[in-house]
Amino acid sequence: MKTHYDTVLRKMGTLVGLCTFLSLLCCVCADVVERFEDAPGCLEFFYREKVPDWGSSTPNAARICQRFVNRYHFATLYDTKHRIAVYSAYYFQPSNGGGREKRWFVEPQLVDSSWQAEMKDGYWLGQDHPGVYLGENQALNEDYTYSGFDRGHLNPNGHHPVPSRNATFTLTNVIPQNPKLNQNSWRIYESQLTDLFLDTCSKAYVLVGAIPSADNWIIKNDVKRVNIPQRIWNAWCCVDNNGQPVQSGAGSANNTEEDFVEEMSLDEMGEHLQQFSNQPVGELFYNNCRP
Template identity: 40%
Template sequence: MLGLLLLQVLASCLCLGHSEVVTSFTTACAQFFYEKTPPSDTLRPTNAARICQRLSNKYHFATLYDKTRRIPVYSAYIYKPGHGYRYNSWFIEPQLIDKKSYGKEMAEPWTIHSANIGENQAVENDYSSAVMPVDRGHLCPSGHLYEQTSRWATFTLTNIVPQYSTLNQGAWSVYEDTTMRNKTDGCDKTYVITGAVPGNTNISNGRVNIPSHIWSAACCLVGTNPTRAWGAIAKNERGNNQVTNLNLGRLETKLSELYGGKVVTLFNNACPRQ
């Protein structure tokens, strides 16, 4: 009986992660942005939440989340690929229900007793009931983080967008697994920001937006000097299996066009644009 009780306690502990909704990335989890400089506010939606994704008392990446569209705008992290296994469930962020009533721990939905879980964020049913061929597309991929706890931390729905399966399992996967490995060869540290441009279609009866584009940007440091940077962008539409690789400057220009002509800056100006 005692052994069963201990197993139940252990299982309960493993179901809980730690995250934190903060007022500014410059004062919390700033380490995931080169020179502690987040992207320009052009990308910030009206109903935004800044989330420091933390597991086992350690931050692993940062996410800017759109509570109206119920998708992340971007996730920022330091590229350090490793090996491990996937978490077998999906976390939600209780602080997006009510920051005053819940602590700084993300949790599996069954541990939260609230009728308002899905008011400001996506829930598992939004994806499992989708009739379109979309995957749960990571912005910060589990394979880009080294420690097992870091990889688990990526399995939160605040880090997920509806991404068409052909792209997610095809050209975008090649970019994540092969292109990034090749481009980061020789880098001592690589800062990455991966994001999604809001689209005009949705899943789950309009609850969760399907992004029109998925993009990613990286800045490579040798020692403490940013020596090169690059980007990638892909249309997130049915049947598309093409990723465009481009320099950081061209990516920022493209995003500026997609955001109605507003200037988009992803990294501190020291990162090369050409």
């Protein structure tokens, strides 16, 4: 015969199970995670689910699974000190048009970890939380206003269809980019990659990152707000229908009016990045995208 004590235990067990389920659900939904490996839906943006060591020792870095319309679209390792991304990781998808997003999103969980797990227009997030400063750990749209720099995408909107295209308009995927570079040689380089990926790859995995400058900032009200990177770089791994590598490459440019992209191999990119780090760069892709 079941006693009242048995019934209580059963209900407690159910409650514990429910709490565990809700805890796991919240973990899955979280935008900012301790490790990309903790979010399987976020790992798919890395070739063979290998997260590069590059940037992993960045102090106070945030790992963002970029969530928009309730699903992930790419991953970003974000430097909250310099308020620019170390890199964004994504896989190429043919664009279906859709134009440019008029909103600029911010990451709510970089303000408060208990806030919503989806990027939101910075203006409306401010309306939801009046009196709360949103820019302690991230750049805001007003930081770029009249700065003389473009809001330069790392993960480019032209490498995605809607709604992934819209999701790239988050300020955690943006750096202060020299307008001449952004609108000329880097734009052309991205367009050339589009043609290459469409012609050659069944799937292309891409990393796009920035190297912070020693002391060059967008300054607002005498406060150093957003670091102006000295370089922008890109690395990619192209695979066939069986997931086997068929081609790879990389490119890098000074973030100046020099307006020139230097293309190189992945091995050369590793050597290039090593100039800016005291830590070993390691492989940017699994087996450096070799068969």
